[in-house]
Amino acid sequence: MDGNAHIEGPGRDPDETTPDLVGDRAGDGPDAVDPAGDRSDSVDPAGDRADSIDPAGDDDGVDSADDGADDVDPVGDDDDLNLDASLAALSRLSTGRLTLEDLLVQVAEFAVRAIPGADGAGLTLLEPNREDIIVKSTEFVRQIDDIQYRLGEGPCISAAAEGLTMRSGSLGGDPRWPRFGPRAGRLGVHSVLSLPLLTPSGVVGAMNVYAHARNAFDVRAEQLGQLFAAPAAITVHNAQILAQTARLAEQLQAALTTRPMIDQAIGILRARGGIESPEAFARLRHLSQTEHVKLSVVAERIVEEAVRRARARATPPR
Known part of the structure; x- marks a missing residue:
């Protein structure tokens, strides 16, 4: 036997080539790396991973179409x-x-x-x-x-x-x-x-x-x-x-204006009937309620009537 002779293993094809480690192998072990394959720790730029960043700007990993909780109505x-x-x-x-x-x-x-x-x-x-x-x-x-x-x-x-x-x-x-x-x-x-x-x-x-x-x-x-x-x-x-408050102020102002007139009417009623002031005022108020007019209007009428009578008496007959 030649010392340089090639020894063939059992069942081995002498023309068989050495396996291509870069190619696709059906018998790849768990440590083999397939550049085109999908591994759980690889980053797929087009894929959807829970920790990936949404290029649309939704960096919380939640699809913007489903992010309704933060939407503003x-x-x-x-x-x-x-x-x-x-x-x-x-x-x-x-x-x-x-x-x-x-x-x-x-x-x-x-x-x-x-x-x-x-x-x-x-x-x-x-x-x-x-x-x-x-x-x-x-x-x-x-x-x-x-x-x-x-x-x-x-x-x-x-x-x-x-x-x-x-x-x-x-x-x-x-x-x-x-x-x-x-x-x-x-x-x-x-x-x-x-x-x-x-x-x-x-x-x-x-x-x-x-x-x-x-x-x-x-x-x-x-x-x-x-x-x-x-x-x-x-x-x-x-x-x-x-x-x-404005109405009250108007009423007080009116009272200041009409009070002298009311006092004069009370005096006239006292002189006519020989009565005291409370009774004269009660008569004045009764007239106001009966005629449904303000007390000051009744008082003014009584005073004007008394003035006309006084003038008539003071005017000598012609």
């Missing part, structure tokens, strides 16, 4: 902005430059802006010992409120009496106001939100917000309405106190 934003604008306008109202009724109208108009879904609003201010003041932001509100107060039944009356918010999305079928509701529905007004105006002194009135659509006011609208009604009540109450 543009409608809610608009509602908040409208409420903020209305509250800012409310804070700028000047009670010194507006009459009480003009200020109430402004508050009603701000309420329409603050509460989503509103088509119009009215405001009722309870006046002790005086007729209540009722204003509206638009004409159809006047028609609805006229029905309400004529019947003595409706959401505003209930809100003011109970101090609670009243909400309805179908007035025509609301059992709380069986006479008012159907009449409002026939005028095309189906939704209402009535908010009591609450102060530390109690209920000073109520604000009615109306809409033609059914179910126009949801829980969110009610919440926004209550947020607006709280400072609105303070503004309205302050304006009411200022108006009452």
Whole structure:
């Protein structure tokens, strides 16, 4: 045998080539690296891995299409902005430059802006010992409120009496106001939100917000309405106190002007009837109540009559 002779292994093909370590091998072991393969610790630039960075800018690994928890509702934003604008306008109202009724109208108009879904609003201010003041932001509100107060039944009356918010999305079928509701529905007004105006002194009135659509006011609208009604009540109450103070000042001024006239009339009655001052004043007051005129008017008439008589006696006959 040749010492340089090639020894073949059993079953080995002498023409078989050496295996290609770079090629594709069906028998690759666990340590083999396939450059085109998929390994759990490889980074696929086009793949979706929990710790990969989304090129669209969502670096928390959550698909931006599914990231709804942090989305901002543009409608809610608009509602908040409208409420903020209305509250800012409310804070700028000047009670010194507006009459009480003009200020109430402004508050009603701000309420329409603050509460989503509103088509119009009215405001009722309870006046002790005086007729209540009722204003509206638009004409159809006047028609609805006229029905309400004529019947003595409706959401505003209930809100003011109970101090609670009243909400309805179908007035025509609301059992709380069986006479008012159907009449409002026939005028095309189906939704209402009535908010009591609450102060530390109690209920000073109520604000009615109306809409033609059914179910126009949801829980969110009610919440926004209550947020607006709280400072609105303070503004309205302050304006009411200022108006009452102005009326009292006018009455005091009138009393200073008319008091001398009343004293003169008392003196004339005393001279005519030989009576004391309290009785003379009681007669004067009785005349005022019987004739339904002010005490000062009765007193002025008595004094002028006495002056005419005195002049007639002092004038010599011709």
